[in-house]
Amino acid sequence: MSAPTAEPAPGSEPLVTVEALARGFAGVPAVRRVSFTVGAGEIHALCGHNGAGKSTVVKMLSGQLAPDAGRILLDGKPVALRNRQAAQRLGVALVDQELSVVPALTVLENMQLGDIDAGFFKRRRAALRRCREVLDDMGLDRVRPDQPVAALSMGERQLVEIAKALSQRARVVILDEPTATLSEAESRRVFAAVRRVAARGCAVVFVSHRLSEVLELCDTVTVLRDGRDVATRPAAGLTVDGLIVTMLGEAPHRLEATRRPDPDLTHALRIGGLHVPGRLDGFTLTARAGRIYALAGQLGSGASDVLRALAGLHPQATGSVELRDRSVPFRDPVGAARAGIAFVSNDRKGEGLFLGKSVAGNLVATRLDRLGAGGLVGAGRERRTARSLAGLAGLPADRLADPVLALSGGNQQKVFVGRSLGRDDVHVLLLDEPTRGVDIGGRAAIHRLLRDAADAGLVVVFASTELEELLELGDVILTMRDGRVVSTYDGGANGAALMRDMTEGKDAA
Template identity: 80%
Template sequence: MPAVKEVSFTVGAGEIHAICGHNGAGKSTVVKMLSGQLAPDAGRILIDGSDVELRSRQVAQQHGVALVDQELSVVPALTVLENMGLGDIRAPFVRRRKAAVEQCRRVLDEIGLERVRPDQLVSSLSIGERQLVEIAKALSQQARVVILDEPTATLSDVESERVFAAVRRVAARGCSVLFVSHRLAEVLELCDRVTVLRDGATVTTSPTADLTVDELIVLMLGEAPRRLEAARRADPDRAHALSIEGLSVPGRLADFSLTAPAGRIYALAGQLGSGASDVLRAVAGLHSQATGSVRLRDEDVPFRDAVGVGRAGIAFVSNDRKTEGLFLDKTIATNLVATRLPRLGRGGLLSPRRERQESRSLASLAGLPAARLGEPVLALSGGNQQKAFVGRCLGRDDVFALLLDEPTRGVDIGGRAAIHHLLREAADAGLVVVFASTELEELLELGDVIVTMHDGRVVGRYDDEVDGAVLMRDMTKGDAA
C-alpha cells in the first residue's frame, strides 16, 4: 500500500501553508519527497511552473528548497556562524570571514535574533533560539521554499511566538512556507491556508479563516475511531501499583500524578512536546532535574538514578530503539540477554550454555525466530527489532513495571498486533504497564485507561467510553472534554 496517493496542493509566494493530518496520514512522506529525501513513484513537483526532480537534499537546495526538521541539526559546540555554513552547497571553498559575518548578522536580525552574536556558541542559546538559528540557516541558503516540520513542538509559548514572528518575516520577503504541525490552534493562527491529508490522500485545501479547530479535527479523522468501555480486568492489583505524585520537570512537565495498578494498561496520550514522554523518562531516571515522588509496590523509587530505577524493578523501552535501546552490531541473542548477564554466569564469566537457553526462551516469549538468534539484530525488520527490545524486559522476576514510549513506532500492522499482544500478556501476568503514544488507534486499542496530556499537563482521563475526536481535541487544544 502506498504511503501517499494523489496528494496535490499549491503554495504561493509569500504564503504560509499548513499540512495537517493525524499520524500516519502521509505528512512525513510528503515532506521527504519535497526535500529530496524520497523520490515519488508518480506525479510532478513544480517550482515556479517548472518540473523539478529532487533526487537529494543537495538537489532540493539547488532549487531553493530548505527543510527545518523537527530534530534540531545545529551543533552546540560550534558558533552560530559556523552552524550557518554547515550543509550549504553554495558556500565557497574559501570563505571571506568579514562577508560571512555580515551576512550572518543580516539574517539573524531579519528573524529577530538581534541579541545573538555570530561568534556565540550555540550551546549558550535556548531551545527556541536554536530553532530560530535553524530557520536562519535555511534563509542563508537563499531558500525560496522553506519547510518547517513541527518547529514549535518542544517550545514554550513565548519561544513559539518568536518562531511565529520569524515565519511571518520569512513569508513577507516572498518565501513560500510549508508549515507542518499537530498544534491546530497555531495552524489557524499563523497560516493562510491548510491542506488536510488522511490515509495518504488529500482531503481538502481550505483557507484557515474558514475553519475552527473542531472542524479541522473532523477533516483529519473522518469517522473518528471509537473505543468502547475498557475491559474491566478482575481486581487490578493495587498492592503492586506504580504511584507517581507531583512529578515535574522544569520547562517540560508540571505536577503529574497517577496511580497505575498491575493488571491494567495505562496510556499517556499526547503529541510531541506534550509531556507524555517526559513522564516516562523522568520515572526511568533520565531527567536529573525531575522532582516529585515515585513509589512501586509501596517502596520509594530513586527516580533520579537510572541504575536505581532498574534495581527497583522498573524497565523502560525508549522511543528510539536504535540509539537508546539495541546494540545494532550485536546478535539478537546478545540483545535479548543484555540486561540479565549477572544471572547467566559465575565469577564474572558468562556461561554460553545459559546464554543460549535464556535467549531461546526469550525469543519464544517475544515471538522471534530462534533460528536467527546468531544474526545481528540490525538484520531484523523494524517490527522484530522492537519485539527484541520489548522482549528483553519480559520474563524477569525482578521487573514489576514496564514503561514504553511509542511502543510500535516504525512497526507494520502485523508487528504492532504482536507487540500489543505481548503487552497485554505482561499486564495479565501482573506487571504494571504504562505507555505513551501519539497514535490514536494504538491508544484506543491498547489503553484500559487513557490520560491525555498537552503542554506538560494532564488534560483528561478516560476509563470508559471515548472516541478519537475527544482525544484529538485534548491532545491538540489542551481543552478537557
C-alpha cells in the first residue's frame, strides 16, 4: 500500500464534488441533477432502488460515461474523466460489481493488468513484493502471486479484484457491490481494508444493497430515487428500516403465498442422498410444488452445490433425483433441462446472459426451437414472445431492442430469471443468489417473480447468504454448513437462529 497521507484539515475542500450531474439514454433521464461531496478519509455510501441511478453515477465518476450536464471536481478543480485510463491517472479506481479478473492469468498478472504504472518491463521482483504486500493487507496471506485465479474461490477472486484496485495508489476508490459474493468472514476482511484505505486519506464511494453493512461501514449515506438525490445524512443517525423507506418512498411488505402447496406428491421434486465429493454430503429433500425452499449458507456451505448438482453441473454427483415420479438424469445439464429443471446461476455475466445481445434475444434464447421450424425463427413470434416475457418479468417493453449490457444489474437479473418463466416444460426453478448485486427495489421485484412462479405451481429452490432475503421469501428454510444440512425451518425461523446455524452449525434435526 502507499505511504500514509496527512489527514485533511477540518473545513478543507472536499476531495470529490459531484455537482448537478445529469445523464439520459435515448431521451430518457437516468440521473437528474445529482449532487454530493466526499471528503478525504470519508466512506460515503450511495443507496437506491433498482433504476435509481446509482450505476450511472458510478460510471460517470469512473470515466465510463460522460455527463450530459453538471460536473465532477477533484480537490475543487473540474476534471474531464473521458475514459477509465483518464480516471486512473487522476487517482480514481473502480471495483465493479461484475468480476474483471482473468481466470487463466495468475494473481500477479491480474494485478498488473490495466495498471497504467505497471510498465511492460517492470521489474518482477518489485512487482512480486508489491503484490505480496497488497494480498497480505487484504487478509489473503494464503494466496500466492503466482497462483492462477482459476484456482481461487469466487470470494477469493472478488478479494483479488478489490486488492487490484487498492494497489493502484488511488486517491478515490469506488466500490460497486464489493461484497455481493462474499461470506461474512471475507466481508470483514474487505471492511478492514476499506477502513485502512480511508484512514490514509482516500475518499471511498461505497455502493451496496446490503443496508446493514452500509450503516456499519460508512460515514455518510446519499440516497437516490428515480435519478434524483433525495437525502444525504450521517450514517450514525439512520436505521435499516428508515433507509428502506427513504429509498422506496414507502415501507416494504413480505410477499405471502396466494395458494396452498400442491398436496399431490407426484408433482414434487424428490432428492435423496445427493453427494458431491468434497462439497456436499447426503442432501435429502422432498420439495412440493407451489412452495419456495431457501438454502441458507455461507460460501462453501454446499448450498450452491445442491443447485448446481441438480442442474447437471456436477458430473461427479451421486444420489437420486425424481421429478413428477420420473428419474432426472442430473449429471447431464441437457438431461436436467429436458426433465423440467431451469437454473439461474449466481454469475449472470459468465454463465447466464449474452451481454452484447438484445434484451429480447436474451429472453427468448432458451426457446428458439419453439419459435420457428427448419432452423428458422419467425421474427413476429419472437417479438410477441419477448414482449410477453418482458411483461411477466416486469421489464419495460421499450428496452427490448437495447443490449442487455446497458441495463442496470437489477434489470439484467430480471432478464435472466424471465427467460425461465411462462414455460409449460419447466417445473422446477433453481436460483443461486437470485438478487446478487441487486438493490432493495430490484430485489422486491425479483421476489415477486419468484412468488408468482411458486403460485403458478412451480417448485422454487434458491440459495442465499442474506438473512433478510431468506426470511422474506423462504416458505421452508434449510440451513447448511460444511456440505450438510444443519436445520430445517418450516415457519418460525428467526435471524439469530439462521446465523447461528450458518456460522457455527449443529447436528441436523
